[in-house]
Amino acid sequence: MKLRRPDVSVYMVPTDGPEADGTFAWDSTTMVIVQVRAGDTTGTGWTYGPAAVGLMLGEHLAPLVEGHDALDIPALHDAMCRSVRNAGRPGITACAISAMDIALWDLKARLLELPLVSLLGAARTHVAVYGSGGFTTYSDGRLAEQVSGWVHGLHIPRVKIKIGGDWGHETLWDLSRVSTARRAIGSDAELYVDANGAYTRKQALRVGDGLAEYGVSWFEEPVSSDDLTGLRLLRDTLPCEVAAGEYGYDLSYFARMVEAGAVDCLQVDATRCGGITDFLRVAALAHAHGLEVSAHCAPNAHAAPAASIPNLRHIEWFHDHVRIESMFFDGALDPTGGTVRPEQGPGHGLTLRTSEAEKYRVA
Secondary structure (H helix, E strand, O other): OEOOOOEEEEEEEEEEEEEEOOOOEEEEEEEEEEEEEEOOEEEEEEEEOOOHHHHHHHHHHHHHHOOOEOOOHHHHHHHHHHHOOOOOOOOHHHHHHHHHHHHHHHHHHHHOOOEHHHHHOOOOOOEEEEEEOOOOOOOHHHHHHHHHHHHHHOOOOEEEEEOOHHHHOOHHHHHHHHHHHHHHHOOOOEEEEEOOOOOOHHHHHHHHHHHHHHOEEEEEOOOOOOOHHHHHHHHHHOOOEEEEOOOOOOHHHHHHHHHOOOOOEEEEOOOOOOHHHHHHHHHHHHHHOOOEEEEOOOHHHHHHHHHOOOOEEEEEEEHHHHHHHHHHEEOOOOOOOOEEOOOOOOEOOOEEOHHHHHOOEOO
């Protein structure tokens, strides 16, 4: 089956309130969707990033894949990666490749009339998730309400909040928010924190010592994810696990992080790293070094590939992306009980609600 010219669309969805982490603030989320077709069958992929991702998809990658065999994803993926040599792989380009790759996998599974998880091969029937949000803009009341809703309402036994306020200069306030979250979820649920690289090494050490009092088991990006030496130092010193990897745009990035011994759990984002194709390769790299992986954000895009790898920890059930994917797609997954089951219908099981999405379309 030959691929027709893909369609690309860009949507901007306002947040449901002011949001920020330790290093960045935002009031909207941009989603880029690509749909690939062969015959009467459509595959859908997406990523989160600037509208320029849509230009890369529409002007560069769409004509590149047009006319090729829809089943030959390794060849198409390699062609896309080779074609962007002069544009540069990280960032916008990698997000565009990722969205196209996800769409191609969805299309292939639908052409073969298989669930995507069956096409990839299942390692598990259900995938663990953790609730993620707890933005630094939240009041204590809003923070407690959100984390309690995940744990006591949806029975998700693990949650993550943002810390690192004002680029790491509000450490006492950070620990106060951790205390608020712990009281709200009780003693049995797992509590994670994410500093988004806000701290210096010394700040992160001091905060990490304080986190132990509240039973925090996961410290994400305590320093910049580019500071592999700092991550390794903190991993070797703190009792909690250190995680990073969400900004990996190619396989070599993850190889460097793994070889440096920088993390206890490697985060991977299929909407950034090169799609499902490279998500599986990164998972294999981690597995070879005795590491588990955690899927970063875009939970409905990750369910099937996450279920296909043996060394998965969990998927991030990220507040912003959950809102958008639930609005935009029929077939969005339900995390009640702390796990999701990949769709058993053809492909990844999601169908774009065009009329609902159109309200937010900007390109």
